[in-house]
Amino acid sequence: MIELRNVSKVYQQKKRQIEAVKEVNLNIEAGEIFGVVGYSGAGKSTLIRMINFLEPPTSGDILINDQNLRELNKKELLLTRRKIGMIFQGYNLLSTATVYENIAKPLKLEGVAKDVIAERVAKYLALVGLTDRKDNYPAQLSGGQRQRVAIARALAHEPEILLSDEATSALDPETTESILRLLMKINQELGITIFLITHEIEVVQKICDRVAVMEEGRIVEAGPVIDLFTRP
Numbered sequence: 001m002i003e004l005r006n007v008s009k010v011y012q013q014k015k016r017q018i019e020a021v022k023e024v025n026l027n028i029e030a031g032e033i034f035g036v037v038g039y040s041g042a043g044k045s046t047l048i049r050m051i052n053f054l055e056p057p058t059s060g061d062i063l064i065n066d067q068n069l070r071e072l073n074k075k076e077l078l079l080t081r082r083k084i085g086m087i088f089q090g091y092n093l094l095s096t097a098t099v100y101e102n103i104a105k106p107l108k109l110e111g112v113a114k115d116v117i118a119e120r121v122a123k124y125l126a127l128v129g130l131t132d133r134k135d136n137y138p139a140q141l142s143g144g145q146r147q148r149v150a151i152a153r154a155l156a157h158e159p160e161i162l163l164s165d166e167a168t169s170a171l172d173p174e175t176t177e178s179i180l181r182l183l184m185k186i187n188q189e190l191g192i193t194i195f196l197i198t199h200e201i202e203v204v205q206k207i208c209d210r211v212a213v214m215e216e217g218r219i220v221e222a223g224p225v226i227d228l229f230t231r232p
């Protein structure tokens with residue numbers, strides 16, 4: 001479903017080059033929860049940003065559903081991009097918009113019909129357990145609730161893939177647990193493939209099927225979680 005072939009990313013600073021990602025090969029299969037774990041600076045964000053089309057690799061290829069992104073035109077890229085949703089550590093909600101509007105606005109921009117928008121907002125707010133919060137503003141919600149809104153917003157586009165960039169890193173252990181349970185439910189009930197990056201091995205142990213360990217831009221180990229890390 002997501003394939004990385006020899007992907008490298010070099011950032012040009014004024015005088016020096018930073019090799020953020022080095023010759024990474026990964027194959028994420030449909031329906032799995034795949035995690036990349038590593039310390040700060042390992043290259044995880046760069047990796048997920050490339051998969052989310054936010055930056056092109058310096059070399060190598062990224063394929064989504066066997067389509068090489070290099071070979072797609074603008075329109076095809078846009079269509080493929082719609083298969084991917086993303087959630088972040090900082091939630092990225094609009095503070096001046098209600099929960100309902102936060103989910104509805106991006107759909108409106110995409111040209112989704114008003115009645116379909118209402119249906120989708122209701123469906124995914126129910127799924128994340130926040131139906132009664134639709135008229136609240138983000139500031140009126142706890143961190144865990146804000147992340148649930150961000151998850152509903154991502155799901156409302158009905159993606160095939162959900163990318164998670166340290167989605168639980170700002171949350172306390174109990175809230176982390178409940179968000180991870182929600183992600184597992186999304187994976188199992190909606191069949192959405194999940195690709196996540198984290199610096200927390202516990203996150204990987206709790207929900208990932210397979211994991212890759214990243215160090216200094218390279219994947220140094222990869223395999224089923226039960227082989228790499230024993231569960232607590």
Ligand code: ADP
Nearest residue numbers: 011018020038039040041042043044045046047
């Ligand atoms: P992680 O997410 O694992 O913390 P990053 O992908 O953020 O790692 O960073 C990997 C390396 O690339 C670091 O050395 C970081 O400083 C560098 N880096 C990340 N983004 C940029 C950028 N936009 N410009 C220059 N260097 C960057």
Ligand code: ADP
Nearest residue numbers: 133136137139140141142143144145146172175
């Ligand atoms: P946390 O759970 O992170 O400690 P808070 O203490 O801010 O979050 O909130 C506790 C509960 O009260 C949450 O369910 C939150 O949604 C609710 N809440 C907080 N402020 C408001 C508000 N102004 N209006 C409605 N609900 C609120």
